[in-house]
Structure formats: C-alpha cells, structure tokens
Amino acid sequence: METHQLLTLLKNRQPIVPKTEAFQTMCEISQSALRITAELNGRYHSPEEIRALFSQLTDKEVDESFTLFPPFHTDFGQHITVGKNVFINAGCSFQDQGGIEIGDGSLIGHNVVLATLNHDLDPNNRSTVIPAPIRIGKNVWIGANATVLSGVTINDGAVIAAGAVVTKDVSQNVIVGGVPAKVLKNL
16 A cells, blocks of 8 residues: 555544554554654754654655754654644654644644544454544644643644643633643633
C-alpha cells in the first residue's frame, strides 16, 4: 500500500486492523519516524537542521519561523502539519496517525502528549486502532504535561492548563484545566 492510500484511510477515520496491508504500511512508516527522531534526539542540531529533520519526518516543508526543542517523539510523523511561528518545547510525544494540525502562533509546552489513536473496546479486536484527528487552532497555548486525546479540536486563542487531560473540544479564548479538562475562565 502506498503512503497516500494509508493517509486517506486515516483521514477518513477507518479502523486499521492488524495483519492487513494498511497496518503493515503504518508499521513501515513508524520505522522511518523512529530513525529520524533518533537522529533528531541523538545529538545537538542547529535550528536550521532541526527544521530540515522535522520537514523530513512530516514529509512537509516547515516554515523558517518553526521552533522545536528536542527531544521529540512520534511513532508516525507524516500526519503532522504545523503553521507559522509554532513552538514545540522539549519532551513532547505526538501519536499522529489520526492527524495533528497545529495553527499559526501556537505554543506546545514541555512533555505534552497528543494522542490520535484509540483501540477497539472489544477485547477480541483490541489491537485494531481507530484514528481521529487533533486540530489545534491559532495562538493556542498548551501547558506542560497536558494530554490531548483523539478527535479533539482546540479553537483559536484557547489555553490548556498544565497537566490537563483534554477529552472534548475546547471553545476559542477560554482556559481549560483539570482531569478531565473543563472551562476555568473565559479570556
């Protein structure tokens, strides 16, 4: 299966079942992501080198305003899209098979987890993965150690408090926090 065919399945939220061609292709892309992130995290790189490695990882050219502080982890890479003036701090882990979009001017804090996959609830099919995208709007700030789960949209200007677990969509210009995250304040 070609990468673009797998990405189409993932964009359409099609379950990916073990021992299928789609699952095998996903595993092959994961190996490439692990190789690139090992290079990214294994030694010092200039900001230009980091952007080049991240562009290779995502298979998309990132803007010169993009900043990433390693280490950074992902098990796929090719379903991440970042806008201009995006900052990703150290220790983040992106599970991006379902798709991660980060809008212009957004800030991602230390150790943030973005997880776009769920597993089938039927114990007999637990290895099947179900993708759903995470969409992060413009000028969003996600605090350290927050987790955003699959299918969540965080709208423009929102702030996610440190340590929050975001399980549902977040309106624009609000602060959310807690486990599960709830609105704490309007901005």
